Amino acid sequence: MDRRRRGVSEWLRTRRGRLQTCSPSGWRDWNQYRSKLVAWLHASKREWPLEPDASVLYLGAAEGTTVSHVCDLCPRGRVAAIEVSPTAMAELLIVAKRYQNLLPVLTDAHFPARYQPQAEGCDFLYQDIAQRDQLAIFLRNWDFYQPRQGLLILKAPGIDTRTPGAVLDKAELELCKTFATVERSDISRWAKGHAAFWIEEPLGENGATGEN
Template identity: 40%
Template structure:
C-alpha cells in the first residue's frame, strides 16, 4: 500500500517531519523522519495491524475530532503536507498544548470546540476528504454522523476510533461494536474493522466511506 510521507526505519513506522527539529512528544527523528509510536497513536497501530485502505494523501483536507495535545494529529500533518488538518479539542488545558504544536505547523488549525456540536465550528471548517475521530464519549457514532453531515465530501472517508468502554462498561466490546456498526451503516460503507490490541485494549479502528 502506497502511503504519502510514511516509511519504515529499522522496522519502525515513521513520518517525514514537516517541522524538522521540532519534537511533539519526545519522539526520535532519523534522517528527517519522526518515529511514530503505535502505543501513543491509534492510527499508527491500525497501519501496523494492516488496515486495508489508507485514504490520507499529500493534499488531503482532514477534520480531526479529539486532537488532544496533537500527538497523532502532528503525524497526520506530516502525511498531508500539502493539505490541511482542522484539529478540534474540547479541553482548554490540553488545547494550550495543541496550540504550541500548531505554531510549528502551518497546515494544522487548532479549534477549541465540542465535537458533539459541529454547528459551533462550522464557520471555521471547510469540506474535508477525511474525518478522523478519537473521542471518549458514549455517543461516538452519533458524533461521527453529525460531523459527516456538515463537513464530509461525497464519498469521503471516516477513521473512527471506537472506544467500547466509553460507550458501555457492562457489555462485551464485541457486542458494543456490532451495535454501533449497525448505526454507522445507515450512512457509511464499512471498509475495515480492526482490533487495536496489543496496542490498545477494547479499542477498534473502523474505516468507512460515505455512501
C-alpha cells in the same frame, strides 16, 4: 511491510519495522502505542490513505501527538483539530507553532457548525474521543461535512464497561445502515477496548451508494 504509497513516500517510510513520518525537524517514529491511527495502519494492513494536499477534520485532537503526524503527511493540505479540553489545547497550540497547516479549535464536537470556517470542504473525517455518544457525534459531523472517507476510533469502555464486545458489534451494525463500506479493525493490542472503523460511501435512501 512498507506501507508507503506514491505521493506520500517523501513523508512516510518504514525503518526497522517502524513507521516514521518526516516532520519539520526530520524523521521521527510513529508509535502505535501512542497513536491509534498508526495502530489502525498496522492492524488493517492498509496503505496510508490520504494525499499530501488532503483536508482533514480531526475530532479529539488532545495534545496533538497523532495530529502532528497527520500534519507531516498532509503538508500541502490542512488539519482542523478540534479539542474540548483547555488543558489539552494549551499543548496543542505549542504543536501548532511548528505546523502552518494545523488549525486548532477549542470547542465541542457535538456542534459541527462551530468550526465550519476551519473544516469546510474536508476530505477526511477522523475521530478519537471518549464521550458516551461518540458514534452519534461521528455521524453528525459526517452528515454536516460530507467527507469522502473517514476513520472512527471507537472506545467501547467509554460507552459500556460491562460488554465492550457487544458495543462494538452494535456500532458496526449501525454504521452498516448508513455506509456501503465499513471495515472494522481490532486495535486492542495497542489500545485496550478500542476498534477502528474505516468508512466510505454513504448509502442513499433506497440503500444505494451516494456516488453518482
